[in-house]
Amino acid sequence: MKELAAKDGHGWLMSGALKEAHGTWDEQVQNLMNRLSSEKAALRSSGTVLQGTDLKASSGIRASSALDTL
Template sequence: MTWEEWEQIKSDVSTRHAAEMQLNQLAPSGGGGGSAPDLASSPAKKKAAAEAINRDLEPGVTRGGKHATESVNVAVKEFGARDGHGWDTSGALKKAHAMWEKQVKTLLDRLATEKGLLSTTAVDFRNNDVDIATQLARQSRIDRY
């Protein structure tokens, strides 16, 4: 692989990642700034947020992780030992990528947790309401009259 080919691959990956996931951007106007709440508080909004995690975020992170693994593996091989000599870059890339893979797994685990919490919040609130109503009914002196 020549240096020009490597630069082209990096450019292609950068362009693709920019198109797939644009996480480094400001919130849309009206959201997050205090003028209008952006908290998903209705069951429908929570369900939509959980579906967005399932449909968009998790597959995007997984796809990006696989692509990065393939790219790093190619680079490690290119910088690796040939005829007993290789670049230190190969080993450094392996170590950096191992750490990056852990971070991707942590992110995917967090997304799965958030998705689960969004899906169960309405049930949890309903159960809390029922529990509180049951406790209050047991302790109410109004029922004795």
């Protein structure tokens, strides 16, 4: 990371620790994004299953309605 390098060529005393912390943070963010992506896919799948179940149940209820005989 050139942002942490000193212009005099000697570098900051904390530059190594800051680079390591930045790398750790970047890795944690990437892991979080991957988990959120998995959760998003699972929620979409659940939504599809529940929608299909609702449609199936409503068609079964509608087919046996007592109001159809009137």
